[in-house]
Amino acid sequence: MNFLKIETIDQNNFSPFGDIIDKKSSSKQISINQGTTKRYSEISKLNLNEKNGDSFVSIFSGKPRPFPIEIKILEKHPLATQTFLPIQNFDWLIVVAQEENNMPSLNTLRCFKVNSEMGVTYKTNTWHHPLLVIKNQDFWVIDRINNFEKNNENLEEFYFDVKDYVYIDLNV
Numbered sequence: 028m029n030f031l032k033i034e035t036i037d038q039n040n041f042s043p044f045g046d047i048i049d050k051k052s053s054s055k056q057i058s059i060n061q062g063t064t065k066r067y068s069e070i071s072k073l074n075l076n077e078k079n080g081d082s083f084v085s086i087f088s089g090k091p092r093p094f095p096i097e098i099k100i101l102e103k104h105p106l107a108t109q110t111f112l113p114i115q116n117f118d119w120l121i122v123v124a125q126e127e128n129n130m131p132s133l134n135t136l137r138c139f140k141v142n143s144e145m146g147v148t149y150k151t152n153t154w155h156h157p158l159l160v161i162k163n164q165d166f167w168v169i170d171r172i173n174n175f176e177k178n179n180e181n182l183e184e185f186y187f188d189v190k191d192y193v194y195i196d197l198n199v
Contacts, residue, residue, distance in 0.1 A: 029193045030195065033140050034138065035139070036145070040139070043125060045148045046071035046150075047146075048112060048148060053068055053070050055068040071110065072108075073110065074107055075107045075169070077106040078106055078180060079173055081171070082171065085170070086114070086165055086167060088165050089119075089166065091160055095195060095196040096194060100157065100184060100186050100187065101131045101155060101156055101187075102182060102185070103153055103182075103183050104151065104153075105152050105183060106180060107151055108149060110170065111148075111158070112167040112169075113164060114165040114166060115164050116143045117161060117162045118141060119158075119161060120141065120159040120161065120195065121147060121159065123136075123149075124137070126153075130185060133191055146166075161197070
């Protein structure tokens with residue numbers, strides 16, 4: 028089996044794929060609400076309204092996959108960003124890859140462990156694995172929805188050949 032190394036995420040190593048959402052990522056901090064609140068502003072730019080899309084907040088409820096986790100699919104959203112903000116205080120995993128010729132470049136696959144206090148925004152067109160959680164976990168998700176499209180124009184999926192499957196194990 029080919030195992031994917033789990034890396035600790037930070038804005039430098041994740042920047043090709045998107046933004047980390049946490050207070051440290053804000054370059055603009057403002058005192059608001061009569062000085063009782065600090066606003067950590069403009070952390071992650073969103074792109075949600077292409078081709079008549081609407082911006083929505085949803086909740087995704089993730090269930091853990093059996094270990095070792097089999098990585099055999101990636102997806103991307105060519106029209107919009109997608110933001111995940113954990114509701115519970117559990118660390119979680121993401122797998123991303125760079126694009127080459129409109130396909131994910133499998134030799135650029137990376138796995139990141141995301142601190143429970145961080146969210147992420149995937150850039151438009153970023154190849155990533157569907158939600159990966161270690162425990163049952165809910166997420167606020169901010170993304171583009173267009174209920175009038177015949178086909179989901181904002182979702183492309185790539186399925187690996189069996190020989191290209193990679194695995195994630197927390198103990199490796």
